[in-house]
Amino acid sequence: MIRLLLAGTFFFAWMSASTDAAEVNIGYLRRTDPKSTLSLIQTPANNDGIAGARLAIDDDNTTGRFLSQQFSLEDVRLAGGADAVAAIIALSERGVSVVIADLPADELLKAADAATPRKILFFNVSASDDRLREEDCRANVIHTAPTRSMLADALAQYLVWKQWRRWLLVVGSHAEDGLYGDALRRSAKRFGARIVQDRVFEDTGGARRTDSGVVQIQRQLPIFTQGAPPYDVLVAADESEVFASYLPYRTWDPRPVAGSAGLVPTSWDGSHDQWGAVQLQDRFMKQFSRRMTARDMQAWTAVRMIGDSASRTRSTDPIVMLDFLKGPDFALAAFKGQRLTLRDWNLQLRQPILLSDGRMIVSVSPQEGFLHQVSELDTLGIDRPESQCRLNSR
């Protein structure tokens, strides 16, 4: 019955698409609370994320021009206590059926659940929480952002390949730092690294920039990292931007730093230039006069997925799009050297992860030799057999 209904929708949508120009209006829902970072050059731009979506809208419209399909973007900013659910209802009333969610996990879940009866398809472009793809997964939320476990696995594979198997793990005191720390511990176990010691860096508050400068930091960090058992690499989990960026060149023992500073796993970096990425980087730079970030890329990817599914199915119906994206015919070219596809069990985008030192791409994971029976990309993150997501039984 469902199949019949789906086929029916498909047919209708196809009919309407082939008769006159079809329009897809995409909502972009984001929090605009300022985020402070230790490094000034990493402070996100005001249009971080949505700039990537805008570029992809242009790319979609170039294809759409030839197929009588048009794509547009509506920017919805949530500041302070503004409610994501109310914003979703308003978007739905304006006929928006596809939403890019640039929101924290809890807000995303509230919005997605409010949207379920309204048949809105979501693309999570920023929340890296594994639970959104596991126990809290939703049938109407596609994830283009990699999970913490994917990022941690990508880093771990490289460190193990490099034979840096003894890790000194330093985890921040905030909840999200703890989650990243957990992901790193899981990766270490999975790929044969050993955490020689697990330390917590307490956030005691205070300003990130001071007139007195880095004098104290230079004294504090060596002491903090003193007395560790022999280790090869310091791995830091600091999503809250409290300490990790202070670590390189300041550890007691001369050791490289990875994780939240030093060698960082990411979905994108402004320095990535392989596999034709220069074209995308150039287009982005030309339009926005800055480098493209991971969040920009995750949003670009989501909007390209929307464009690709619309052009291939000749439909603008989110149900038809989702069905196509989950299926075997979907393969996205996203300048990562191989096709990106969806994990149909939890709607997470499979993707290679770049390892960046902030200036250059050091390596791209999965690393050679980490094999998998379905896709080597599934060596990154929680795999199907371990997954707690049960979309099909919903």
Place this chain on the structure above:
Amino acid sequence: MTGKTSIGRPLRRRRPHFASTRDCLLGLGVFVLIGGQASAFTAYVSNEKSNTISVIDTNKFTVAKTIKVGQRPRGIELTKDGKFILVAVGDDDTIQVIDIRTHEIVATLPSGPDPELFTQDQTGKILYVANENDNTVTIIDLERRVPLGEVQVGVEPEGMGLSPDGKVLVATSETTNMAHFIDTETRRIVANVLVDARPRFAEFKRDASEVWVSSEIGGTVSIIDPVKHEVKKKITFDIPGLRKEAIQAVGISITRDGKTGFVALGPANRIAVINAATHEVQKYLLVGQRVWHMAFTPDEKYLLTTNGVSNDVSIIDVANLKVTKTIQVGELPWGIAISQQ
């Protein structure tokens, strides 16, 4: 843009004039005198990383010479008169013209920004260039070396295939995932055919019955009916022991008789041999790593492939469908063209 100044400057700096008719006649004479065995052709391989062209003697299958060119050489072809090599040097935003007798760069063409692949019409008078960064196809008058116009296509145009009668140009755009059919007379797009992800190369059969378009990320070759503008068949590749992501279709060569097609499969390190009538894969030939493009010797006895990651060229015996030799070339070989001489 004034085409004259843009091509005039490098021209004067290098050489007072493109080879005159008399020079060419003299050149021909020299070749007639010293030309030995008929099977001795010359292959020119563009090395993307080392910014050189490796010159291969196909009699001995050795590198005879290395020519220094501009930055990031990729697309490479011989002019129809066989006198010059054209090589797209993307990072220099131009196409360099190299005299095959002297191996000197004698001119540059106003190719538009970041040229990658290009094709000539049968007369050798007009050149069509894909400008990846600009979403355009630039049309150049090869004799006067001036731009004649441009056609707006999809995002990141790359593959360029011209119909045997020169009336239809097929340009593929990598991010738009389309093969654009362009009427070369009106310079307008007459049809757009959606193909699989990241189409990189387009090749017409000599009888104009089909256009083959390879999709790198999709890992397929679409066989398009150039009259109906429809994909009539899609070739997929299934190699035991290789994951799907590693199979990335790039370069295509089809024999003159239209019976056999060869498709380079990139990081799968193989060339697929295809029965061009039934479109079935007959065989996979193991070549070097990350195979990009290929070219036949003019007698079609051999097919030479460029293997990007292993820095070599594989020689395929076309009649026996066997890889017979590997030649080391420069760093990251990409394109290849073979001359009669």
